[in-house]
Amino acid sequence: MPRVHLIEDDLGIRSALIRALTELGHVVTSSPDAMSGLQDTLGGQPDIVLLDLGLPDLDGVELLRMLRAVTPVPVIVATARDEDASVVRALDAGADDYVIKPFTSATIDARIRAVLRRSASPETVAALTVGTIVIDPRSRVASVDDRELELSPREFDLLAYLAARPGEVVSKRELLAEVWRLPYGGADKTVDVHLSWLRKKLGESATEPRHLITVRGVGVKLVEGKD
């Protein structure tokens, strides 16, 4: 069972996350401020730290730098700050992932698993292959039929997300939440447009799909396709 240490000053979020992550099989400890968070992390040796940036006694990024100086423990920043500058600053300071509030417990759980997976075998981030589609998440290069695709960052993330679940129907709600990090109802048609672009770049169409199949009323799935 992964041991998660949560550093979060808001009591409501702290108790809700502890409850949700415990139910999902994690062992959760918590600290309400930066100084106790630093002490508890060093003393408790958790597998992963969930860190809020808006702490009462010290900025979360400063705490992150202090943690990085003394321990290699993976850190996921979970904060309300969604500006690009904040994300870059936190990642540069040593964060392994960045989640913007509000989030669901399922999202946090998935991020924890992904970060732990990566930190367990940092040297082998395998390429994803679905039929003739090959995606290398490290170099962010994707190809189909040995032809390199020119994808926007969002299109790449979308393709990689679907490729990680080959054959599985993924709902638009899930794509918005996991790829766009937006709530459902915010920009739903954006997903459709990106799927259309992706389909076009894969060299197929909605009427004659090969890899990207729309399941009307349910979602979309990426399949191996016929040669």
Add this chain to the structure above:
Amino acid sequence: MRRRILVTIAATALLVLIAFLVPLWYLVRQFAIERAQNNLVVEVQPLVAALAFTPASEIASSVADFNSTATHPVSVIDASGRLSGPAWSKDAAARLALRDQRAVFVETDAGLALVEPVALEDGPGVLRAVVPPEELASGVSRARAALLVLGIALLALALLVGNFLARSFLRPIADLSHTAEQLASGDLSARVVPGGPPEISDVGSLLNRLAGRISDLLRGERESVADLAHRLRTPVTALRLDVDSISNPEERARLADSVDRLEIMVDHVIREARRPVREGVTAECDAAAVVRERIDFWKVLADEQERRVVADISAHPCPVRVAAVDLADALDALLGNVFAHTPDGTRFAVRVHDGPQPFHTIEVDDAGAGLPQGAVLDRGHSQAGSTGLGLDIARRTAEASGGELVVGRSTLGGTAIMLHLGRPTD
């Protein structure tokens, strides 16, 4: 401004030069005449003195001797009317000189003549010597040319010094103008080094203080918006996590839906609060370019859904007072509405044109069923199961630019949304 200063200096210098040079122009000629008169008097004076002691019979030979070396030949008429020297008859000038016993100068066809009484052995006589006109004008042209050259040189010097002064005077103003332009274009780090006359130096210091104040205000706005995001999103997160923990799936789904809507509203509020931070000092983009780019983006989905898209976009730039990212969001909201609320195959059109002054107008028309009778277009209200924020985003973007959003009936049969967007002020 520099040109005006130079014209003023040139006009002033020209007036001063005219005031001095015009009298000099005439004095030069006068001076030449007086010099010729004096020279003539001095030249004939030895002869006048010598004739007083010359016997009457030798007057002719004395005059001839004198004339052989003189620059100006002399004629003498004695008391008996006998002429010695070049031809001359006793005229009015001679009579005047004899009567008044003084030398007179008269203008004649031969030039300027000196007529002077002389005392001779046999009674009073009269002498005449003539300065030809070319000798009178000698040196005048050269002196006048020198005056002209001097005048032009002084004028050029005045312009040169004026130009130097104008530049040194205008440089601080140009620096001020440059800094003001940088600030207006959004570079709030721009500062001017105060210089020049005290009044202009003061303006520079005040401009720097103003720029600093704007930076402080924007920084404060940014911090307060960041704090707003934190304060709003933290309780929504707690709420979402609580909803996740509800065991009844139907209840959880229903509440999760409400939290979704709440989250969208919160995002919208935060986004609106961030608008001044996003825009900075100025917000401006080319509406035609943004619309072209967004249509390219949406066209792929339109093709998939077999929707015919008409894009009627002005070929020339349409600058509007909106940040490009905000205009793109507003367009995405409107086009997203068309895709969400009209069936596949429904055509739509996007036009960008000069709207009623002072606006540029973006018009999104569709061939759908149109808005229901009595539709409410306020934020958060929708007749089609969405949040209804799309129109609100577009409306706020139009209003932030000083324009408005107008909903009407499309010529295609469905809804027409017109975004009247304010143009940048000069």
